[in-house]
Amino acid sequence: MKHSEHEERTAEWMRLALSKMKQYEIPPTPVNYALWFEYVSGTNLALVEAVDSEIELTGKITEQQVRLLHEQFFDDDKDRAAMFEMRQELARLLKQTLNYIYTGVTTTDRSNSHLQSMLTRLQPDLNRQQLHTLIEEVLIETRLAVSSGELLNEQLNGAMVEVAALKKELSDSRRESITDSLTGLANRKHFDELISEMIRDADQNGIDVSVIFCDVDMFSVINEKHGQLVGDQVLRVIAELMRKSLKGRDLVARYGGEEFAVILPNTSMQNARQLAESIRQDIAGKRIQRKDTREPLGTITMSFGVARYVPGEGVDSFLQRVDRAVYLAKRSGRNNVSDAPPPII
Numbered sequence: 001m002k003h004s005e006h007e008e009r010t011a012e013w014m015r016l017a018l019s020k021m022k023q024y025e026i027p028p029t030p031v032n033y034a035l036w037f038e039y040v041s042g043t044n045l046a047l048v049e050a051v052d053s054e055i056e057l058t059g060k061i062t063e064q065q066v067r068l069l070h071e072q073f074f075d076d077d078k079d080r081a082a083m084f085e086m087r088q089e090l091a092r093l094l095k096q097t098l099n100y101i102y103t104g105v106t107t108t109d110r111s112n113s114h115l116q117s118m119l120t121r122l123q124p125d126l127n128r129q130q131l132h133t134l135i136e137e138v139l140i141e142t143r144l145a146v147s148s149g150e151l152l153n154e155q156l157n158g159a160m161v162e163v164a165a166l167k168k169e170l171s172d173s174r175r176e177s178i179t180d181s182l183t184g185l186a187n188r189k190h191f192d193e194l195i196s197e198m199i200r201d202a203d204q205n206g207i208d209v210s211v212i213f214c215d216v217d218m219f220s221v222i223n224e225k226h227g228q229l230v231g232d233q234v235l236r237v238i239a240e241l242m243r244k245s246l247k248g249r250d251l252v253a254r255y256g257g258e259e260f261a262v263i264l265p266n267t268s269m270q271n272a273r274q275l276a277e278s279i280r281q282d283i284a285g286k287r288i289q290r291k292d293t294r295e296p297l298g299t300i301t302m303s304f305g306v307a308r309y310v311p312g313e314g315v316d317s318f319l320q321r322v323d324r325a326v327y328l329a330k331r332s333g334r335n336n337v338s339d340a341p342p343p344i345i
């Protein structure tokens with residue numbers, strides 16, 4: 001494509017993105033704009049489908065939904081950018097350390113070749129785990145050299161502190177990328193990663209894995225009556241109640257807007273059902289009130305679906321069954337727990 005054609009097309013996408021935002025009354029913030037630009041450019045089919053299905057359902061799309069879609073589709077980019085910066089920073093520190101070696105701060109060839117090899121391993125496709133391992137190695141190497149008296153320079157101690165800070169930054173950014181910012185629970189990405197891992201285990205070793213999905217009943221009414229901020233507050237209270245009901249290796253995640261998901265390793269269907277029932281009762285029995293006016297919000301209830309993984313069925317079938325169970329719970333009057341139908345294998 002010629003440069004001018006490319007520019008024209010980009011300009012057209014910009015116009016279209018703004019017109020879509022106007023149509024759905026979405027404020028033109030950078031986050032909203034980024035999402036609509038990607039949508040009209042049609043380069044991300046999954047995003048196009050997600051936006052279209054929201055609109056198809058209700059004829060509109062809210063800023064809240066746009067924000068959630070942005071989190072879902074753009075968080076990985078943020079993650080990649082953070083990883084890129086950290087790689088650059090580690091490369092800078094490694095080069096600086098090597099420089100001290102060349103300028104005679106140390107005489108050791110061992111450190112030299114070790115650090116050189118680390119520098120060559122600092123490739124762009126390094127994943128988070130590999131980067132973490134590399135940082136660990138740099139730390140050990142520098143510590144060793146310093147403690148054995150090979151490196152006496154204060155600046156090298158400084159470099160070590162910087163590498164340690166980088167290590168912390170890496171784990172902070174990992175934590176941030178798998179945490180839901182509203183509730184502090186695990187986010188959908190974390191859930192997806194862990195369930196795939198658990199299912200691999202279940203297929204190989206036959207261990208029990210059960211999952212609970214639950215969805216707040218008539219949540220749109222709470223939002224309409226009290227506003228989004230109160231709705232957010234309700235989601236936080238629910239998240240806290242769910243967090244308290246679980247233990248050990250269980251994982252509770254915010255799966256979508258007003259939907260939560262729980263992974264229960266080594267848990268039978270019967271125990272998972274009992275747990276869902278006890279969370280259901282906890283939430284229905286809680287008297288939630290507005291923080292600002294103390295006005296009671298009435299009873300908040302949730303509908304639950306429960307399933308146990310059947311080895312060999314695969315993750316998609318499993319999660320569809322749990323989703324289906326939530327649908328059945330809603331259909332049979334809400335505020336109850338439904339078992340998932342068996343898989344079709």
Ligand SMILES: Nc1nc2c(ncn2[C@@H]2O[C@H](COP(=O)(O)OP(=O)(O)OP(=O)(O)O)[C@@H](O)[C@H]2O)c(=O)[nH]1
Nearest residue numbers: 064216217218219220221223228229231232257258
């Ligand atoms: N406050 C707030 N609302 C949200 C959030 N995410 C999704 N929602 C809202 O949750 C509501 C979900 O509504 P529906 O899917 O129609 O379902 P419902 O009203 O809960 O009814 P049932 O599921 O049929 O019981 C919509 O109004 C969304 O805008 C969020 O993060 N905060």
